[in-house]
Amino acid sequence: MTTKHGLITDSFKVVKKAKRRVKREKRPPSPAPHRVTETETVREEELHKLRQFDLDWTFGPCTGISRLQRWERAKLHGLSPLEEIRDLLLQTHTDPEYNLSLWREYPL
Amino acid sequence: MFSDMSAQKDGSSLLCRPSEDQGGPVFERMSLAYSPCSERYTVGERSFSRQYAHIYAARLMQMRPLLSERAQQKWGSDVLIRKLCDLQTGEQCCIVGTLFKRMELQPSILKEISEEHNLLPQPARAKLISETDELILEDELQRIKLEGKIDRDICVTGSVIAIYGAEKNDGKFTVEDFCMADLPPQTPRPALSSDRFVLLVSGLGLGSSHADSMLGLQLLVDMVTGQLGDQGEQSGAATISRVLLAGNLLSQSTQDSDAAKKPKYLTKKTQAGSVEAIRLLDELLLQLAASVPVDVMPGQYDPTNYTLPQQPLHRCMFPLSSVYPTLQLVSNPHQSIIDGVRFLGTSGQNVCDIQKYSSMDRHLEILENTLRLRHLAPTAPDTLGCFPFYQKDPFILEECPNVYFSGNAPTFESKLIKGPDGQEVLLVTIPDFSSTQTACLVNLRTLACEPVSFSAFSADDDEESDMNVSH
Numbered sequence: 001m002t003t004k005h006g007l008i009t010d011s012f013k014v015v016k017k018a019k020r021r022v023k024r025e026k027r028p029p030s031p032a033p034h035r036v037t038e039t040e041t042v043r044e045e046e047l048h049k050l051r052q053f054d055l056d057w058t059f060g061p062c063t064g065i066s067r068l069q070r071w072e073r074a075k076l077h078g079l080s081p082l083e084e085i086r087d088l089l090l091q092t093h094t095d096p097e098y099n100l101s102l103w104r105e106y107p108l
Numbered sequence: 109m110f111s112d113m114s115a116q117k118d119g120s121s122l123l124c125r126p127s128e129d130q131g132g133p134v135f136e137r138m139s140l141a142y143s144p145c146s147e148r149y150t151v152g153e154r155s156f157s158r159q160y161a162h163i164y165a166a167r168l169m170q171m172r173p174l175l176s177e178r179a180q181q182k183w184g185s186d187v188l189i190r191k192l193c194d195l196q197t198g199e200q201c202c203i204v205g206t207l208f209k210r211m212e213l214q215p216s217i218l219k220e221i222s223e224e225h226n227l228l229p230q231p232a233r234a235k236l237i238s239e240t241d242e243l244i245l246e247d248e249l250q251r252i253k254l255e256g257k258i259d260r261d262i263c264v265t266g267s268v269i270a271i272y273g274a275e276k277n278d279g280k281f282t283v284e285d286f287c288m289a290d291l292p293p294q295t296p297r298p299a300l301s302s303d304r305f306v307l308l309v310s311g312l313g314l315g316s317s318h319a320d321s322m323l324g325l326q327l328l329v330d331m332v333t334g335q336l337g338d339q340g341e342q343s344g345a346a347t348i349s350r351v352l353l354a355g356n357l358l359s360q361s362t363q364d365s366d367a368a369k370k371p372k373y374l375t376k377k378t379q380a381g382s383v384e385a386i387r388l389l390d391e392l393l394l395q396l397a398a399s400v401p402v403d404v405m406p407g408q409y410d411p412t413n414y415t416l417p418q419q420p421l422h423r424c425m426f427p428l429s430s431v432y433p434t435l436q437l438v439s440n441p442h443q444s445i446i447d448g449v450r451f452l453g454t455s456g457q458n459v460c461d462i463q464k465y466s467s468m469d470r471h472l473e474i475l476e477n478t479l480r481l482r483h484l485a486p487t488a489p490d491t492l493g494c495f496p497f498y499q500k501d502p503f504i505l506e507e508c509p510n511v512y513f514s515g516n517a518p519t520f521e522s523k524l525i526k527g528p529d530g531q532e533v534l535l536v537t538i539p540d541f542s543s544t545q546t547a548c549l550v551n552l553r554t555l556a557c558e559p560v561s562f563s564a565f566s567a568d569d570d571e572e573s574d575m576n577v578s579h
Contacts, residue, residue, distance in 0.1 A: 057248055060165030064158035065498050073499050077169040 046088055047097065053085050054102045062101040070101070122338045133339060135346035137400060138304050140447040140552075142350070148502040149417035149439040151495050160489045162498035164266070167483075168206055168248065170504055171268040174289045174482070175204045179270040182287050187272070192250035197275050203252075204270045205245040207263050211465065212240045214491065236464050237261055245271060245281065256283035261467035262477075266486040289482035291527035294508035298448040300553040306446060307332060307351045307549055307560075310407070310455065310515030313542030314392075315385025316359035324545040324562040329392060331560075333399040348549070350446055351400055354515030354538050355407020355455025358385045363409055382411055386425050393429035401434040405442045407455035407516060415493035416457065416485060417441060417502065441484055443509070449552050452505070453513035458485035459537075460516070461492045471517040471537040476525060479505070479512055479533065508533060511550055516540045520548055522557040 054062045059074040059081060068089045074081040092098040176189055179202045188201040195201070213236040243254040243263060256273060263269075273284040312325060330336040334345040362382040396402045406412040406421050413419055420437035423430040430437075438444070441454040459474045465487060468474050478484060484503040488494035508531045517537035524534050534555045539546045546561045 060169065060248075061159070061161040063161075065162065069498065073166065073169075076499065077166070078173075079169070 050085065050088065050098065051102055053081070056081075063103050063106070065101075066099050067101060068099065133343075135334065135343045137346045138302075138349045139401070140304060140349045142401065142444060142446050144436065144438060144442075144444045146439050146441070146443050149441055149443070151417065151419060154495075156496060158496040158498055160494075160496055163489060163494070163496060163501055164206055165248070166497065166499065167266075167268060167501040167504065168204075170501060171289060171482070172204050175268060175270040175287070178287050178289060179204070179272070183272055183285070189270075192245075192247045192252055195252070195275050197277060200272075200274050202270055202272045203245060203247065203281070205247040205268070207265060207267050207269060208244045208246055208251070209260070209263060209265045209465070210242040210244060211236060212238045214465070234464070235467075237467060245269075253280045254283050255280050258283040258286050259467075264462050264466050264487050265490045266488070267481045267483060269481075288480045290480055291529070291531045291533065292482055292505045292508045293529065294510070294527070294531040294533075295450070297450070297510050300447065302553065303347055304447065304552050305348045305549045306451070306511075306552060307348050307547055308354060308513060308515075308536060308538045309351065309541055309547040310354035310517075310538040311356040311540030311542050312353065312389070312392075313359040313540070314357060314388045315362040315381050316542065325392070325541065327562040328541075328547060328560075329395050331562075333395060348400060350403070351396055352403045352442075352451070353405060354442075354453060354513065355405050355440055356409050356516050356540070357389050357404070357407065358382055358409050358411070359542065360409050386411070390426045390428045393426060393435060394432075397429045397432040397435040401436065403436045403438050403442065403444065405438055405440045405455055405515070407440065408457050415495050416454075416488055417495065418455075441503070447552055449511060449555075450507065450509045451511045451513070452484075452509035453511075453536075454484065454515065456514045456516035456538075457492060458488070459514045461485075461487045465491060470521065471514060471519075472521040472523055472535055475512065475514050475535050475537060476523070479525075479535070510534065510555065511536065513538055519544065520546050520559040522548070524555060 050067060053059070053067065053071070058079060059070055062070055065073075068086070071081050071086050071089065075086075089098060096104065179187055179189060183202060188199070190199075190201040190203055192203060192205070195203070213233065215236075241260055243258065243260045244251050245254055252275070254271065258271065267288070269286050269288055271281070271283045271286045273282045275281050309328065327336065331341070331345060332348055332351060334342045336342075336345075362380070362385050393402060393404065404421060406418045408414075410418075410421060411425070412421050418440040420439050423437060426435070426437075429435050440457075441452065443450070443452045445451070456471075458478065459471050462474045462478070463469065463471070466474075468477065478486065482505050483501075484505065485492055485494070488503065489496070508527065510532070511534045513536040515538045517539055520537065520539040522534060522536045524532065526532060532555070534550065534557060536548060536550065536557050538548060539559070541547060544561075545563055546559045548557055548559050550557045
């Protein structure tokens with residue numbers, strides 16, 4: 001029994017390692033062309049915060065309405081969303097990546 | 109009571125010589141302070157690019173604090189209020205959530221498509237409940253099946269309630285007790301010095317193939333405008349200070365889709381049935397509006413949007429009557445304050461829909477239930493068309509009305525109920541005028557309500573050949 005188990009796991013490990021290696025090789029080239037500048041990281045951080053806001057289930061569903069509308073609804077019902085999110089949204093009111101939720105590309 | 113007032117003089121003024129002085133007495137109609145407060149039922153931007161998840165989320169957000177408070181009042185302030193995700197098996201606790209009733213018989217377009225191959229045509233049913241229905245409670249994240257002391261057949265999808273009990277090992281929640289949000293707070297109505305009445309009518313049913321109701325309708329208009337009866341009745345009519353038409357002004361038959369089925373070259377010169385009916389309505393409103401303020405709510409069969417809240421009928425459909433400032437085209441549901449008395453109600457779609465999906469039959473019972481749930485139309489958007497709101501659910505009652513009505517009921521019923529905090533609400537189901545020839549009068553001073561029936565000879569009752577107006 002034990003020997004058989006050992007054999008199977010061994011073979012699995014080999015397969016998985018092989019896949020990971022392939023993935024690792026593929027990944028690095030894609031971020032490379034982006035030059036990581038100061039503004040880029042700030043933007044990335046802001047977008048991360050907004051995505052976290054999208055994923056907070058206490059504020060209700062996020063598809064179909066803008067982030068600001070969702071923030072205002074949460075405020076209206078006394079759920080105290082972060083003021084920071086609102087400031088962020090008011091600053092950048094034209095960029096769809098800021099305005100709309102994570103799933104904006106999906107039809108309904 | 110209106111009937112006492114109009115019968116105060118015993119019919120003498122008709123059977124005597126006309127008085128010497130010109131014209132006879134003039135009865136001045138009382139005009140009352142009126143403020144419409146239906147802003148919450150107007151839809152500004154008509155965006156349908158949203159899912160209905162928002163309305164349920166907003167409903168639960170709005171109702172949760174109210175129900176938590178009620179739960180603490182009912183089961184003690186130390187009651188454990190849990191979310192479904194924190195639920196422990198066997199622990200006694202309270203959960204606030206939205207009810208969902210899984211119904212075998214509920215029409216579903218997906219089911220129809222998947223069973224298309226061997227589908228038998230289903231008979232039209234009056235009730236869509238069955239023995240296999242299941243009651244489920246949902247909160248923001250999860251759902252749980254309910255059993256125990258909660259009546260499955262009375263509950264409807266979409267109502268937000270608080271339940272008390274414990275989860276059993278099989279994953280179902282055994283309900284020991286439950287509570288609803290109950291009546292919202294009420295502003296007390298002012299004491300009035302004299303009797304004044306508001307006439308509630310619904311279901312005029314103009315444009316139907318059989319014109320039986322037309323004489324009754326004309327009698328109604330003549331009574332309100334003071335062209336009927338003797339001086340006693342005329343002075344009574346002067347105390348009717350407002351008329352509210354609660355939907356279904358046109359008959360269902362004006363919506364015949366015959367024209368849509370026929371090829372176009374055959375129907376080129378035919379006119380939609382609703383055109384003639386609207387013209388009739390315009391003439392009727394002209395007579396009324398010239399004499400008394402009128403509120404016109406649209407209903408299920410009227411030419412406006414189908415989804416609740418229905419927006420007011422457009423002014424351009426009434427070229428004759430819309431010039432009168434007394435004609436108010438309002439939304440459905442409609443809310444207004446007439447002389448300090450808050451009126452709220454619908455044309456009856458919400459009640460009819462609950463009737464289909466629950467075991468309750470009487471419109472009055474359903475009306476009271478929606479008031480206790482603190483929600484005008486719990487079954488919207490599940491089985492009742494509704495605009496996809498996202499910010500807040502406008503059908504949640506924030507202030508308790510003094511008069512709560514629904515139109516197009518099979519019979520007239522009314523009841524005065526008391527709330528836990530001393531609220532006093534008059535419930536009225538306004539009967540369908542075209543089939544019952546009955547309207548109702550609400551006394552603003554006493555909140556008493558009485559039906560007014562108009563019977564005229566019709567094909568059905570040959571023996572009653574003289575027309576009479578009875579109260």
